[in-house]
Amino acid sequence: MAKKRRGGHGGSHEHFPEPDLLPLMNILFMLIIALITMSSLLPLGFLSSHAQKLATGGAAAIAPKEEKVPLNLIVFIMDNGFNISVRGSVKMGEGMDPNNPKKKRALIPVKIDASGNKIYDYEALLTKLEGIKALDIEEDKMTITADEEIRFEIVVDTMDAARFSKDKKPLYPLVSFAAGMVGA
Amino acid sequence: MSRDFRKRKKKSSAEVTMPSLVSLIDLLTVLLVYLIKTFSVSPITVQDPSIQLPISTSQEAVEDSVVVMITGAERRDADAKGKPIMVPEIPTIAVDDDVLIQLGENYSIPTQYLERQFVIRPLKQRLLEVRKQQGVTAELGSGEGFSGKIVFVVDRNVPYRTLSRALVSSAEAGYDGFKFAIVKRES
Numbered sequence: 001m002a003k004k005r006r007g008g009h010g011g012s013h014e015h016f017p018e019p020d021l022l023p024l025m026n027i028l029f030m031l032i033i034a035l036i037t038m039s040s041l042l043p044l045g046f047l048s049s050h051a052q053k054l055a056t057g058g059a060a061a062i063a064p065k066e067e068k069v070p071l072n073l074i075v076f077i078m079d080n081g082f083n084i085s086v087r088g089s090v091k092m093g094e095g096m097d098p099n100n101p102k103k104k105r106a107l108i109p110v111k112i113d114a115s116g117n118k119i120y121d122y123e124a125l126l127t128k129l130e131g132i133k134a135l136d137i138e139e140d141k142m143t144i145t146a147d148e149e150i151r152f153e154i155v156v157d158t159m160d161a162a163r164f165s166k167d168k169k170p171l172y173p174l175v176s177f178a179a180g181m182v183g184a
Numbered sequence: 185m186s187r188d189f190r191k192r193k194k195k196s197s198a199e200v201t202m203p204s205l206v207s208l209i210d211l212l213t214v215l216l217v218y219l220i221k222t223f224s225v226s227p228i229t230v231q232d233p234s235i236q237l238p239i240s241t242s243q244e245a246v247e248d249s250v251v252v253m254i255t256g257a258e259r260r261d262a263d264a265k266g267k268p269i270m271v272p273e274i275p276t277i278a279v280d281d282d283v284l285i286q287l288g289e290n291y292s293i294p295t296q297y298l299e300r301q302f303v304i305r306p307l308k309q310r311l312l313e314v315r316k317q318q319g320v321t322a323e324l325g326s327g328e329g330f331s332g333k334i335v336f337v338v339d340r341n342v343p344y345r346t347l348s349r350a351l352v353s354s355a356e357a358g359y360d361g362f363k364f365a366i367v368k369r370e371s
Contacts, residue, residue: 035219045368046244148345156238179348
């Protein structure tokens with residue numbers, strides 16, 4: 001009896017000691033470290049666009065019941081700011097660009113920060129696009145085109161600015177791209 | 185009272201008990217399962233040190249698709265002291281990790297690769313091959329047709345000149361559902 005108490009576990013339990021869990025823990029630790037290293041910690045997502053589909057159907061195609069002038073909204077990202085084209089008419093700023101006398105001033109010119117970097121005015125672009133939305137509230141497509149040297153980051157920021165209005169209503173979430181077309 | 189204390193002290197010094205690791209192992213197993221689950225959910229990971237993705241407010245989820253990658257002109261590295269630095273790198277265009285062309289200075293596309301000014305020939309040809317393979321796989325498999333979706337993993341500094349040519353080349357190969365990889369930011 002006294003022997004049993006000293007042993008803690010009695011009888012047959014003495015033949016099956018608790019397994020050493022340290023190697024298992026080492027393996028688990030290694031696996032966790034490997035997974036954390038391999039997995040990207042950045043929250044990766046997608047930004048969708050849609051290419052313009054070619055119109056099909058010739059003379060026999062059924063004509064729409066109601067004649068509606070398409071908005072045909074194009075945002076031009078220039079090195080001096082944004083220009084906007086609505087229903088084929090390109091809106092630009094007034095006068096010539098003080099930094100480049102050969103070019104007209106942009107409708108929404110870039111701002112220059114203290115260190116001389118160009119800052120695109122996405123707030124002003126959003127305000128303009130909200131105004132354009134009033135012309136055709138059903139339209140949700142726009143085309144983006146840019147100067148050759150405009151960085152991809154600026155294109156993404158422009159798409160972000162055009163996606164929702166200030167009160168979080170969809171503005172122009174469907175974006176297509178045009179190449180070799182500059183509204184200056 | 186003092187006798188009890190002495191008795192307890194004597195007992196604890198005599199028996200050095202191993203702490204129970206079972207609860208810790210439970211915790212580690214749960215963590216491991218969580219990590220494996222998270223790891224398997226994301227079909228696309230961007231590990232290339234020469235790509236800095238743009239940040240966007242878009243909340244769209246990641247999907248598996250054919251990936252066109254345009255790397256940047258700088259690569260993340262570490263100096264002798266382990267401090268992160270950016271070192272120059274030659275930008276490339278790759279499809280599913282298979283490098284097709286090396287870009288020139290300022291991300292320019294060598295003229296021998298261009299077709300009708302806007303189409304990058306090797307990219308279009310590779311995508312046509314992938315499309316053909318996808319068609320064969322779809323016929324053999326569940327019959328899910330060609331979706332035309334394509335993922336662009338593009339460095340944030342790539343100019344529109346290069347990006348637009350890659351988009352035109354993809355559209356020429358029938359891939360017109362463009363999706364750009366971004367790093368999510370709360371709006």
